[in-house]
Amino acid sequence: MKVIMPVIDNEKEKNFIANGFLNSEYVCVYNNESQTYEWLPIEDISQQAGNMTIELKQKGIKAVISSDITFMALGLFVESGLKVYKARGKSVQENIKFLQDEQLDLFTPLGAMNSSSCSGSCSSCGTSCN
Numbered sequence: 421m422k423v424i425m426p427v428i429d430n431e432k433e434k435n436f437i438a439n440g441f442l443n444s445e446y447v448c449v450y451n452n453e454s455q456t457y458e459w460l461p462i463e464d465i466s467q468q469a470g471n472m473t474i475e476l477k478q479k480g481i482k483a484v485i486s487s488d489i490t491f492m493a494l495g496l497f498v499e500s501g502l503k504v505y506k507a508r509g510k511s512v513q514e515n516i517k518f519l520q521d522e523q524l525d526l527f528t529p530l531g532a533m534n535s536s537s538c539s540g541s542c543s544s545c546g547t548s549c550n
Contacts, residue, residue, distance in 0.1 A: 421452045421453075421482045421483065422449055422450065422451050422452070422480045422481045422482060423449070423481065423482070423483045423484070423516065423519065424448070424449050424465070424481045424484055424485075425437050425450070425485045425507075425515065426438040426439075426440055426443070426444035426446070426462075427444060427447060427459065429446055430459040430460070430461070434446070434459050434512075435512050435513065436510050436511065436512070437485070437486065437507050437509075437511070437512060437515060438487075440486050440488035441462070441489075441493065443488075445462055446460065446461055447459070447462050447465055448460075448512050449479075452520075465479065472496075473497055473500035473502060476500075477501070482501075483503040483505060483519070484497055484503070485505045485507050485515050485516075486504070486505075486506070486527075487506070487507040487510075489504060489527055489532050490532065494527050494529060494532040495529070503526060504526060504527045505525065505526055506526070506527050
């Protein structure tokens with residue numbers, strides 16, 4: 421299984437999870453089979469924001485770990501069959517360990533509304549929810 425995480429950058433702070441995909445230009449993909457980490461620009465994962473979930477699945481990514489996620493993004497990920505976990509710490513490696521030890525909670529719709537800048541109101545983030 422592969423897991424994707426938004427990270428601060430791909431150099432100095434590459435081992436630190438960013439505050440969601442909207443706040444990052446880079447991701448870290450962890451491959452559980454080979455126990456390897458790969459840092460990539462987000463555009464290497466998805467060329468079009470609307471197709472991100474499809475492209476993640478095509479690349480074998482089954483789970484997301486993020487400290488923040490919008491309500492709408494959570495819905496798209498879950499609808500596509502991806503598991504979306506709430507990060508417990510700032511470190512990429514620490515969160516992979518939490519995942520392996522089954523100590524990460526799945527994001528809930530209410531949790532996404534409470535933790536993100538969306539605030540549960542579509543007009544607050546400028547996204548059309550209809």
